[in-house]
Amino acid sequence: MRSRPAAIAVILVLVVIAIAIGALYIGVADTTTSIIWNIRGPRVIMAILIGSGLALAGVLMQGSLSNPLADPALVGVSAGAALGGVAAVSLGASFNTAFSALGACAGGAIALAVVTSISIRNRVPEVVTLLLAGVAVTAFAGALLTVLVSVSDSTATRSVTFWSTGSLSLTTWAAVLTVAPFVIVGAGISATMASSLDVLSLGDRAANALGVNVSAVRYRALIAVVLLVSVGVSSVGVIAFVGLLVPHAVRMVIGPRHGPLLLISALAGTILILVTDTASRVVANPIEVPIGAITAVVGAPIFFILIRRTRASQGGWA
């Protein structure tokens, strides 16, 4: 696999660029070390965790639900996680603590359980139902989050806009240490399921007949999704389209096998978040543009193209 070393090299270059670029140009002697260590360092590591986490979650959702349009933000997992995290904080926890992380996981898991249980009928996941349920869950969780943020003093450091468009600007080392274990465990789970996800493309009954325990695979994949996405969202907000677009783009280049797809998507997601986060700091310097705004501006048109392509290849959404 030639693309792997290339992707890692690109990531290393981007890490250096991301650390060097920002609202304040590095070079002011006294503050340089502090900026690199306390502000840009954790931010770059967080970008790696968020980018790989969202991309892996996208691959797992699309593979386990046999649905090329699945994405943690579209189906409501991200909104549920944001709500769970905010709810934990309004109950007295601090951001980026074990308690807020568990709140986020609970929120993400509940949202995912609701949309998948509604969309799987006769053991077949339905594309349209999944997306519609995602719309409802996202709206519901978003509304509750708005209420909580308005009434609770303890969540005041993060606005409603922060949650809906995402930003890595508040990232600290504590945040990195809170998010990292969840993403690492989620990535570990996803690494074990590549070949089972391949076979799920046949549909549940045929995969079962080949000895694959479809429900167990799907369960495991969705648990990994919750771990990969939820705590990250509770730390940086909802960053849309990454989980949707990265797996698609990678699949077009290297094909659908989940082994390489998982690995290369994680690397490509990392690159995407590093680039967009760096861009968010410099395009309107000294003001930071929310990173989710950039991914949505780029992602929404590509999503349209994907819808058209998928419709052409599947003959409609009936």
Added chain:
Amino acid sequence: MQPPILDLIDVSARSKELIRLHAINVSVQAGSLACIIGPNGSGKSTLLALMAADLAPTTGRVMLAGRDLSKMTLGELAKQRAVLTQETTVSFPFTVRDVVEWGRIPWLGTMSSAENSEIVAEIMTKLKLDELATRPVTSLSGGERKRVHIARVLAQKAPLLLLDEADSDLDLIGRQELDKLMLEQVKSGGSVVVVTHDARRIAPISDQVILMSAGRVHAVGKPSEVLTTDSLSSAFGSPLKW
């Protein structure tokens, strides 16, 4: 005497209030071809799903070569029976060879990869899939895709093949080839149960015909016993000349 490869004892299936299959008793002998025919919604696919352990019976037992299906693991089942479902869509653009290779999954670890590849290569040639080997299966026509799935099912090398409307989407030559493959399976000691709407073609070459009607076995036996104008007409609820 050898136990039948499949033995359904007082098996019924209901989902919620709906009775999909009334209690039935059917058995299929090893080394035989059985076909299930009947009108739409008569319970043919339900019966096949019960045989495949894809659906658990509400009452009764399904025995596979003398063992209770419900007590076998998915891995054991996959070595004993292969299932062709009506669904031929593959969600992502895997190649034809990828899909046929999945047929070997139950045997991974028990055979060398060289042996597995040999079986895949042999079956792909037999099903005339060599030229399509690297094509994405999503780009194929319905008939071609069906052939890929039939190849995958054969690659599983299971003694029992359960085929749900294997002939739909296939053209005349394809159906002729399919019949040949089913008879080969039977000749080599294996068994086939096939659900079909093309009774006139498959029933005469079958050892046993299971005629379903309204969730019951309307008639079962040798083709000459079951395939009569009277029994077909009453099963289909409309005059039908044989």
